[in-house]
Amino acid sequence: TNCLTTIWKLFRNLSEDQQRYEKQLIFEHPAFVKLCQQLLQDSRRVTRGDLVFSLHAVVSLGVPQNTLLVQTLLRVCQEKLNQLDNRCMSVLATTLAGLDEDKNVSALRAGLQLLAEQRIPGIKDIFILQNLMKCMGKDAPVFLKKKLEMAVLKEINHLTYPNAQRVFLGLVAMNYCSIPILNACSKKIQENIHDAPFWQLILILEACHSLQYRNVKLFSTVADYVNSTVCLLEKKQIIHFLSAFEILGFQPSELMGVFAEKLIEDSEFLDLKSLLIVLRVYSRLNYVPRGQPHLFYETLHSCLNKYLPQISSPELLKAVYSLCIIGYLPHRALDQLLQKDSCEELLSDDLYKEKKEMMLRCVRTCVELDSPSFVKPAFVPTKNFSSLVSVNLRKAREALLELLGDENMFRQNVQLPYKYHIDFEIWMDSDRKKVLPVTATGNHADTGVQRLAFLFVPLSAFCLGTTHPQGNLAMKKRHLSKLGYHVILVLNKKFQEMTNENAVEFLKGKIYSGNILPFSEVNVLENN
Numbered sequence: 001t002n003c004l005t006t007i008w009k010l011f012r013n014l015s016e017d018q019q020r021y022e023k024q025l026i027f028e029h030p031a032f033v034k035l036c037q038q039l040l041q042d043s044r045r046v047t048r049g050d051l052v053f054s055l056h057a058v059v060s061l062g063v064p065q066n067t068l069l070v071q072t073l074l075r076v077c078q079e080k081l082n083q084l085d086n087r088c089m090s091v092l093a094t095t096l097a098g099l100d101e102d103k104n105v106s107a108l109r110a111g112l113q114l115l116a117e118q119r120i121p122g123i124k125d126i127f128i129l130q131n132l133m134k135c136m137g138k139d140a141p142v143f144l145k146k147k148l149e150m151a152v153l154k155e156i157n158h159l160t161y162p163n164a165q166r167v168f169l170g171l172v173a174m175n176y177c178s179i180p181i182l183n184a185c186s187k188k189i190q191e192n193i194h195d196a197p198f199w200q201l202i203l204i205l206e207a208c209h210s211l212q213y214r215n216v217k218l219f220s221t222v223a224d225y226v227n228s229t230v231c232l233l234e235k236k237q238i239i240h241f242l243s244a245f246e247i248l249g250f251q252p253s254e255l256m257g258v259f260a261e262k263l264i265e266d267s268e269f270l271d272l273k274s275l276l277i278v279l280r281v282y283s284r285l286n287y288v289p290r291g292q293p294h295l296f297y298e299t300l301h302s303c304l305n306k307y308l309p310q311i312s313s314p315e316l317l318k319a320v321y322s323l324c325i326i327g328y329l330p331h332r333a334l335d336q337l338l339q340k341d342s343c344e345e346l347l348s349d350d351l352y353k354e355k356k357e358m359m360l361r362c363v364r365t366c367v368e369l370d371s372p373s374f375v376k377p378a379f380v381p382t383k384n385f386s387s388l389v390s391v392n393l394r395k396a397r398e399a400l401l402e403l404l405g406d407e408n409m410f411r412q413n414v415q416l417p418y419k420y421h422i423d424f425e426i427w428m429d430s431d432r433k434k435v436l437p438v439t440a441t442g443n444h445a446d447t448g449v450q451r452l453a454f455l456f457v458p459l460s461a462f463c464l465g466t467t468h469p470q471g472n473l474a475m476k477k478r479h480l481s482k483l484g485y486h487v488i489l490v491l492n493k494k495f496q497e498m499t500n501e502n503a504v505e506f507l508k509g510k511i512y513s514g515n516i517l518p519f520s521e522v523n524v525l526e527n528n
Contacts, residue, residue, distance in 0.1 A: 001046070001049075004053075004058060011060075052084065054073065055077065056092075066102075081108070081111045093132050124155055126160075130166040133170030134170050153180060156180075159188050165203070168207045176211075182213050193222065208248060216464060219245065226255055246285055250463065257289055279319055283321075286463070297323070317359055318359075326474075329370060369483075393412070423454050427449050432513075451485050490510070
């Protein structure tokens with residue numbers, strides 16, 4: 001056991017390339033073969049500690065799971081399971097977490113689950129508890145997950161930074177979101193942020209996404225720390241952070257600004273995979289660098305043009321779609337994408353066909369509406385999509401009825417060209433002092449009418465913790481403005497929480513407010 005664990009401790013500190021080379025030397029060494037044979041013969045006579053540590057070492061070194069040695073050790077662990085102390089149980093849990101399901105693994109995991117159920121209330125070591133979390137996994141019964149949660153909460157005041165990170169990953173392994181534990185772990189991570197290596201912070205952000213845990217303070221602390229150490233990071237590491245934040249819907253604006261400057265200075269490092277990630281991040285989070293946005297877009301456009309000869313049609317669609325979302329038209333890439341052959345190739349595959357059709361439709365809409373030659377139409381054909389109002393909009397409809405007094409003073413579920421939809425439309429005079437009946441001017445052009453478009457949007461349409469619209473909502477707002485609408489965004493969750501009286505006053509303020517930007521000023525380039 002000492003030989004095997006020492007080999008493993010030396011082995012795990014090597015680089016991947018070194019590990020591949022050393023692993024071959026170890027497995028071919030006659031002494032290693034002899035060592036494994038000796039362990040196989042003595043497996044039923046070794047102590048419980050030697051048993052679980054030997055199993056952990058041989059599995060970690062890469063001895064195949066289907067070998068007689070590993071399967072024998074698994075069977076002996078089943079036989080001696082009740083003799084294991086908490087420490088041995090923890091080591092065994094760690095080992096099982098890295099093994100595929102088979103007959104012996106399943107039986108041992110089931111036995112370990114029963115043993116853990118009995119012992120969890122008496123375990124005070126968070127390190128052992130988080131190992132059990134990883135072993136129990138997402139298929140563990142809910143009552144067992146709750147037992148583990150309560151045991152961790154009892155010891156939460158003794159939580160250290162290393163254990164905080166491990167508990168995060170333990171909760172991910174169980175697919176169990178415990179807000180009290182996550183909040184305590186987040187606080188400990190924030191306090192010790194300067195001790196966290198790059199890869200651990202990435203794991204924590206990915207864990208937050210897996211658990212659907214949103215902690216703006218934690219994300220801001222991580223973003224500020226990364227921004228303060230940006231000169232020590234490789235550009236691809238920064239891209240990794242930006243991608244993790246984008247998946248969470250969180251906009252690290254300072255970090256994105258610094259990275260944009262670095263990209264403008266030198267874009268040679270940007271391979272196609274990294275380019276697609278950068279485009280996706282900046283378009284979804286609707287971030288435009290201050291000062292020289294067009295230079296930033298030109299740099300990205302230039303990088304994309306470099307890869308046009310070898311880029312696949314799906315990748316080209318993703319790149320063009322991202323640039324169109326932020327209002328930039330990459331003409332060469334567009335010409336290549338919208339060729340008949342490219343479109344047919346994209347839609348010939350049924351995989352994600354609906355999504356690709358939506359993206360192509362969006363690109364064509366941007367080509368038309370974001371073109372410098374586009375002129376605001378005097379008349380926009382509309383139709384009522386349905387007279388029925390969804391449950392989420394009933395409160396808004398009742399408030400508008402109370403405020404305006406008549407159903408003819410607004411339209412609901414309005415369908416526009418380009419497949420755009422408006423929740424409520426209101427017409428006003430040119431001074432924004434009087435609401436006009438929607439039938440008063442008919443369906444003909446009237447330059448004296450101002451059209452208000454109310455969009456009741458979910459929290460997920462904004463960047464986390466802000467009222468800054470994400471890319472798709474910003475694009476819709478931009479396009480509706482170009483069609484002649486004053487766009488009013490309402491956060492539906494907050495609106496639903498208002499009393500009826502407050503809801504009426506809120507809508508009154510929005511309708512008669514003179515602070516809404518004129519058409520020409522509503523632009524996606526607005527930042528927070």
